[in-house]
Amino acid sequence: MALLERLLAVPPPLSLHLPAHGRGRALAPGLRRLLQQSPGCWDLPELPEIGGPLEAEGAVAEAQAAAAALLGAQRCWFGVNGASGLLQVGLLALAQPGERVLLPRNLHRSLLHGCLLGQLRPVLFDLPFDAATGLWLPPTPASFQRHLSEALAAGPLAAVVLVSPSYQGLAAELPALVALAHQHGLPVLLDEAHGAHLGLDPRLPPSGLASGADLVVQSLQKAAGGLAQSAVLFQGAGADEQLCQARSQAIERALLWLQTSSPSALLLASAAASLAHLHSGAGRRQLRRALAIGLALRGRLERIGVPLLPTADPLRLCIHTAAMGINGLEADAWLMERGVIAELPEPGCLTACLGLAPPRRVLRLLPRRLKQLRRALGGEPMAFFSAPPIPPLAEPELPLERAWRAPQVRLPIAAASGRVAAEPLCPYPPGIPLLIPGERIDADRAAWLVQQQQLWPGQIADTVSVVAD
Structure with missing residues (x-):
């Protein structure tokens, strides 16, 4: 019963981690109503009126078509194996066994597993390295062009994979990167797991679909009001009709291989409800409120001297602990003992995810805890990190x-x-x-x-x- 006891335990005062619904505060309203019904009423098989991601009829097919129309995509498929499963689907749909695929070094491990399953040849390109934080930065168009040209000089490529935004909220210049890949006739699979909300507010970068990516994968628990494991794969509307049809068929074959034959009706409903809510008037208002809290928090922290990384997403707070003389993993352990749970500790940084409904007490409590952290563990800034000797391009x-x-x-x-x-x-x-x-x-x-x-x-x-x- 240890697991159940943990789930039933009183949450800590400040949970700044995923899922983005913040322990239910920002769940899509329709999903919240569903979960308040009789326990288990939503645990249903693929009944004819419900259907599934690969069925032409039923409520799931209708919801997928509505989501595609809402975002201006050609097609849309819901997934119940997280963004990980849908990234693998996209990869296998774009490349055949033995073909080479260009991927960034900050790829999610699921993409490596996808290469293994599809017997694809990964070609990894290096990224700019920030010695002060120890983080990899998004590729610039100039560096990406060099890597792309070098990779093509060694042989043909089937596709390009890009990651934006990063876990820490760093965003690439997607329109320029996608255009460079398209100049060489290469389709782009975008890992947008952390960016379902992009493009919905002027303070946020454009979305992957708006930037012209061919396939876009979003996690609906990382930046929308969905449950863990609910995700979506969009097919962009830019390609000609014949290519779109062939690509759709390839995606559905890969879904058949990689997704369960008994998808959770709850997770499918989570995908549908969280997307619909995020893109509704109420969802955009919720996002605006969250962004306002995120920006106000950033201002308060900067005024008391807490070093923060500039991020494209105000809902990702990346604290530069190395500048305070503190290892990010030690900072995380210290804060956790005091009721503040961040999302991602690293040696030079600690990233907090504010989610779509940040508690207002974060404006008071987090600055206080970070001041205490600095007094307890802080010192002279840590030495810069040394970049690992990775070749610019590796196969x-x-x-x-x-x-x-x-x-x-x-x-x-x-x-x-x-x-x-x-x-x-x-x-x-x-x-x-x-x-x-x-x-x-x-x-x-x-x-x-x-x-x-x-x-x-x-x-x-x-x-x-x-x-x-």
């Missing part, structure tokens, strides 16, 4: 599916130089894949990892899995 030497499934041995990192990685390695910092299966561990990366072990004891594994000789 696994051994096919991903072979490296991941090959016999493996574990070696100390210092002894792994020259060997082929058999697992992803995502150290702190940076928290994105320094190595993916099939990449050879060069001497520079092995030496960098050994150095980071000394700087961050306990946060980087002593050993790494490599392909057995």
Whole structure:
């Protein structure tokens, strides 16, 4: 009963983590009404009048068509396996086995799993690195153009994947990046898991669909009033009719492979209700109120000297703990003991997600707690982070599916130089894949990892899995 007891426990004073509905405060109204009905009444199979994401008739098909029309998309599919499952669907719909796909280093691991499932060849491009925070920044159009040209010089690509906004609320110049990919005839799959609300207020960047992305995946628990695991895949309306039809068929084949045959009616309703509410007049007003609180909080924190990163999303508060002389993971542990639970701790930063209904007490309580944190743990700013020696463009030497499934041995990192990685390695910092299966561990990366072990004891594994000789 330990899990049930945890779920029934009184929440802490300040929950600044996902889902964005904030423990129910910002649930879409229709979804809230559903959850207040008799327990379990919504746990239904794909009855004819309900249908499912791949059915041509029924309430789900009607809701998907309405969502596509609402956002100006060609098609829309709801998912019950989170944005992770729909990113894999989009990837498999755009590329055939053996084809190369260009992805950024800050890709979600589900995309690596999608490459494995589809036997695709990932080509990873590096991103600008901020030494002060230890964070990767969005690609600039100029850097993306260089990576794209270099990748194409080595062989054809099937598709490009972009991530915007990032977990921390950093947004790329999407219209320019998408246009560059389209100049080469390449479709763009956008991981917009954290950006379902983009484009709905002048203070926010444009959405992926408005920027011309071909496929856009949104998580409806990260920036809308949906439940965890509810997500949506949109097909943009820019391509010609014949290509759109072929792509729709490919998406539905991939959905058939990767999504459950018994989708949760509750999660499908969550997708429909949260999208409809977010784009309604009431939903936009709710978003405006949340943005106003986020901007007011930022102002208060800046006035008391709390260093914050500039973000494109006022609902993501990225506190630069390194500038206060505090490891972000230690800051997170200290705050959690005092009832403030943030979303994402990293060595140089701590990101709080305000959600769509931030409690007004956040304006009073968070500044107080951060002042106390600085007095308790603060000091001289931490030394700058060293960028890992990642090549601008990297392609696994051994096919991903072979490296991941090959016999493996574990070696100390210092002894792994020259060997082929058999697992992803995502150290702190940076928290994105320094190595993916099939990449050879060069001497520079092995030496960098050994150095980071000394700087961050306990946060980087002593050993790494490599392909057995």
